[in-house]
Every structure is written in C-alpha cells, then in structure tokens.
Amino acid sequence: MRVPTTGPWSTIAEYVIERFDHLEAADLYRRFAAGDVVGADARPVGPAEALGSHEFIWYHRELPAEAELPFHEEILHVDDDLVVIDKPHFLPTTPTGRFLRESALVRLRVRLDNPDLTPVHRLDRGTAGLVMFSARPSTRGAYQTLFERREVAKVYEAVSTRPPGWDPSTPELSGRPLPLVHRDHLERLRGRQRVAVRPDRAPNTETLIDVLGSGRSAAGRTVLHTFLRPHTGRLHQLRVHLAELGIPILGDRRYPDLLPEAPDDHRLPLQLLAGELEFTDPLSGASRRFVTRRTLSEAPVPGDARSSGG
Known part of the structure; x- marks a missing residue:
C-alpha cells in the first residue's frame, strides 16, 4: 500500500x-x-x-474463518522439482476472493511442508483435473517455459446438453463435421467476469474438438461428451469455444449467458476436466504423461444403449 x-x-x-x-x-x-x-x-x-x-x-x-471445502486434491506425483495433483471441482488453484487456506496451493504447501511450491499453470476453480506445481525456485523456469512455448500436450473432456438433431453417424456442430478445429480472438476485459470474442481480429486461440460419445447421464440428462485438445491456453478458451458451437458446458454460469452470483451447486459442478498432460521433461529429457483419475458426473452412462461415439 x-x-x-x-x-x-x-x-x-x-x-x-x-x-x-x-x-x-x-x-x-x-x-x-x-x-x-x-x-x-x-x-x-x-x-x-x-x-x-x-x-x-x-x-x-x-480473513474470517473459512469453512473447509469438502473436496480434496490427490497427489499423483512428487519429486524434488515437480508436484502434480488431481484437483477437484470447486477448489481454487491459488488464493482468491474468499478462499485463502482452502486453495490447492496453500493446502499443498502445508501438506508437503514446502513454502516454495508454485503453480506452473492454473485451472479455474470450477474445473477439475491435473495441475503442475514447481517444487523449487532453481528449476521453476524450466517448467514454466514448457507452457510458454506450448510444448505441453493438454487434453480435456467436457459434457454438454446434446444438441437437437444430433446424429452420431454424421457428427457435426454448427454445421461443421467433427473432428474440427475452432479458432477465434479472445480478449480479457479489465473488471469483467467474461472474456470478449473479437471476430474482426486475427485468431489467438485454437482448440481441436471431437466427440467421445452421447447418451444419458446418471441424472437422466441427454448429453454429449467431447474431447478437447487446446493448442493455446487463453482464459476461458474451452468454455467460450463450446458455447460458440452451440454446446455450452453443463454447469457453466458464465457462457453463453452470465448468470447471477449464487452459492456453489455441488450437485452439478462445471463439467470440464483437465484429463491429460504430456511433455518432455526439461531437466531429464524423459517423456512424462499424467492422466486424471477423475470422471465427469454427467458423462454418458457406460453401456447405455443410447450412447454412441462419433
């Protein structure tokens, strides 16, 4: 100050x-x-x-006393330089707003007794899945550079309401056959809760989108399960891209419409999952691949007769 x-x-x-x-x-x-x-x-x-x-x-x-979030991260990997966790929905990666102790970063620093832990990238609070943390400052830059140079292959899954007229034999979104690559220009606006799409500007985002299946979820929703491979990593990129294609992610309160603030609905978390991270380790040269152990609660029920891949 x-x-x-x-x-x-x-x-x-x-x-x-x-x-x-x-x-x-x-x-x-x-x-x-x-x-x-x-x-x-x-x-x-x-x-x-x-x-x-x-x-x-x-x-x-x-801050006032924080209520403990009833969701817990799982540590998938720990070494002298790198920590990888499987983050649950509703847990922020870093302290934000009313969340301080109840964040993945603070929990891990206490759990591993390592005040030097720092996230190499981030997931939205509503998104579940894999997050990498640097374990010591001397090698942090090597892992950060991987993301800056787009040398980390990332795979996500999402679940949306199945669009009207969906035909698994000829899968398409907004008249475009799958798989498809979606590109546009996203701009983060200061003080706004959502990013803006600028169709008059050169694309700065790119996502490969394909379908994993369709059918009914355990809750009875008719859904579409998609596979997402982002080439870029802009804020809210995947949420915006699917909303633009007519299949906004279930549980999304920002896209396509910004809904009023409301308490978390633990019955329907944002149906977006960071499922895989793959890269060549900058220190050892070894190939690394991490896979989430989490699933999306609204994914089509396996074996459902109405489920079908694209």
Missing part, C-alpha cells in the same frame, strides 16, 4: 485508519502494535511511526 508522505495525519497509522474507515480503529492499532505492518526493509511499522517515514507498507489481509 502506498502511503502519502505529507498530509493532515501525524502518523502512518492515522492515515490507514482513515483509509480503512470501515474497520475498527482499535483493531488496526492492534495490528500495528503487533508488528503485522512492515516497511520496505521488512521492519515493523509501529503505531507511532511518523507520516513520511515510509512510502510503502505491506500487510496481510485478515
């Missing part, structure tokens, strides 16, 4: 109390006295510290 060096406040604490007037002054003074606010030199800034003695201060938000 940047602090003015001059003004009507005699101390930094007075400025902070006015700045955060929705918080109790006594509680803020307590935090200064406890050494919870520090300057650029990591020295605690006391409650009597004069205005102008620091231009920047650092502090941690205090």
